Amino acid sequence: MKRNLFVLLSLLVIASVLTACGGAPATATEAPPVVTEPPTEEPATEEPTEAATEAPATEAPSTYEGLLVEAPDCEYGGEIRSIEAVDEFTVKFNLCVPDPAFPSKIAFSSFAIQPQEHLEATEGRPLENPIGTGPYMVESWERGNQLVFTRFDDYWGEPALNQTLVFRWSTESAQRLLELQSGTVDAIDNPGPDDFETIEADENLQLIPREALSIFYIGFNNNPTAEGFDNSTNPLANEQVRQAIAMGIDRSRIVDNFYPPGSAVASHFTPCSIPNGCVGEEWYEFDVEAAQALLAEAGYPDGFETVINYRDVVRGYLPDPNVVAQDIQAQLQENLNITANIEVMESGAFLDAADSGQLTGIHLLGWGADYPDQTNFLGYHFGAGSSDQFGDKFDDIVEAIEAGAQLASDDERAPHYEAANNAIKQHVPMIPVAWGGSGVAYKAAVEGAHASPLGNESFAVTGIPGQDTFVWMQNAEPISLYCADETDGESLRACEQVTQSLLGYEIGGTAVEPALAESYEPNEDLTEWTFHLRQGVLFHDGSTLDANDVVTSLSVQWDAAHPLHTGNTGGFTYWSGLFGPFLNAPPQ
């Protein structure tokens, strides 16, 4: 009896110890990760909150109560001055600065329109059940398995070819190819570089190369925000060290050996097919001796120890992450005696850490074009609104980029982007390595097969005659389907089947074309843009698109104090990347 009691007691003790150990991290994760949560009681900056009221526009002629969200002035630093529903089918944007790229930006899928009521009902987090106007609507999402869409029969445009669209994913390129060969999927993204020949030789398959509108780079953070990190001993904070690494890495060795056909060594950050992409001086030549001399001059003749962070995720810009990372590791060791320990991170955690500036060593990341403009490349990464990924910003880079972004013609913008590229070459916030070509492989029977340089293939136009279901296999599962607050291409592609923005991009291309807005016109100095909505567009829930849906969908992203400014993590990175700081942003 006593013995049993004792056993029971000891089990209880162990159980409580285990719960105590297990409980600690659980409570830690309960803390909201949202950093930009609006202050509920006391607005951080009182003035803008008061001014940014949602008042019915007075000039609306009919009974329609159009929303108006506006900043009191342009002091807050962002690009947008106001968003206004002029009438039921007209939306007007007032900008603080001229922005010739505005149509390209507003067409991006992060700025898709959802019904105002739906955003309210989901408290700003329609993470798994977005309601859009696109050719497909979400039917079910079995996390970890597949995402199923069905055709939206009341779609305003050409109806989708397939009754059902299925998204599946596998991080393994061999498995993707195997599934395609065995016929369980109809198309796969990013075949492995070694598999290009196999696919081309297979008469049951077709390979569509994707234009290299992407950049793979080796990033440095000159002042990481990681807790307890002492930046005074950080060799990467030293510009000479970064320049030495830039010279000491043989980039053509990486591209020649590890990239598929269609890729090129990057002479600049932005690919040349983007207007003003590769203006200015070309990147450093590979020169080991000069690099070693520079490293010695910087005070590290014997090298140093650092880490290489990356995510083991295949993207068009990085077809074989582990191998490329190990080659860079080997080159750093061999050429510069820099010992770099590889630390692979989980994709989401890696992106979060990169964006918040917490990566202390070298990180490997890339970028695929969202829209073909320098603001999406230089502006997003190094402009005024860019994240802390590369640490402290360089004034000369920021100024050149912001000056270029406000001019309308490519010729006028050229000198500014040239200056920006030259300044980037001098400061080396990152080393541009490759403009990575990639591809999409389809079954030969698929009609409408295409590869989008922006990575947003539309499966409303692809299909196999006589087949109801189209199965697409990509690299990874979408993170969420509320793409206002996602940056991952795998999520964006899924969103793009469901939701639409005011404008869109042509299928398989980069030209901007009308979507939910039939037409738009700017004023003369490009600070006021008026969009005329398509009439009679239905959402998947049966409601009709009107101007207030547009104002709400966009202002919840813009206004950090908006009650619906919640999202998945609350980062809304694309908004701040493209349009600068948030309205009512909490003080840093």
Next chain:
Amino acid sequence: MSQEVQVIQSLDAEGLSVQSVSLWNITWHRLLRRKSAIVGMIILGIMVFIALTAQWLAPYSPTRSMLDVDGYPVRPEKRKSPCIHAFGCPQDQPQHIMGLDGNARDEFSRILYGARLSLMVGLLTVSFAIVIGTVLGALGGYFGGWIDNTIMRVMDVLLAFPSLLLAIAIVTVLGPGLQNALLAIGIVSIPAYARVVRASVLSVREMEYVSATRALGGDALQILFRRILPNALTPLIVQGTLGIATAILDAAALSFLGLGAQPPTPEWGAMLGAERNQVFTAPHLVFLPGIAIALTVLSFNLLGDGLRDALDPRLAHVS
């Protein structure tokens, strides 16, 4: 009376060692009569030889990429299939008998160095687990009561988790890396040894010679470590040999998942994991490390089985 004391004293001085030598002799002879055990020993012997002499056997450095070797007559390609001059590979091409891996490193050299790593992993983790497990099991078995209860319930908790999952959890907390992987595998293997030792101690504890030592005033630790444990050694050796195989497999699994050895370390599991996508385009990079793992694990399993039979007096008549 004085004669008895003398006998015990002489046993104390040399009796045990004399007896154990003869036991090992018997075991060794029984072991040699088992073909499977001999095969195991031969494979293991080769592996140990490779591990000890890797730096002389390997034609290249295991971490050196052929891409930066000057004077290479033909531009080296990553994931090149094996080139063996004796089998008709052109003489102007450098010989890589197992081909090149994804980073254009010599696969043969990496496999050779991998043997060193895998054997080290197996021996270190099992030694660690045996030391801790023996102490815990012996204490529990000898003293019984609440000590036994506490220790064995903790062991039960550890056993309740699938070992690889628990190892993954431990590595996740400690951070990926070979050392942490070793520690994790060591920790998850402890319960097996603790149980084996405890069971032996329980059965030996009540034997007359132990009672005799106790009656003669031997203290608890002396009885435990000098009288009881040597007699509990046999099952431990068997368990340990088989455990090395499991440990090597677990370490390879952790490295395959990216939680064990970090690049560019030539660890078999990590090599397999790195090239898993090339199973159709460059199968040698997947199969060769896999075969190396399989052979090593097999050798320990065969040897362990042989040892178990050889050490079991009940099977003496069989052999």
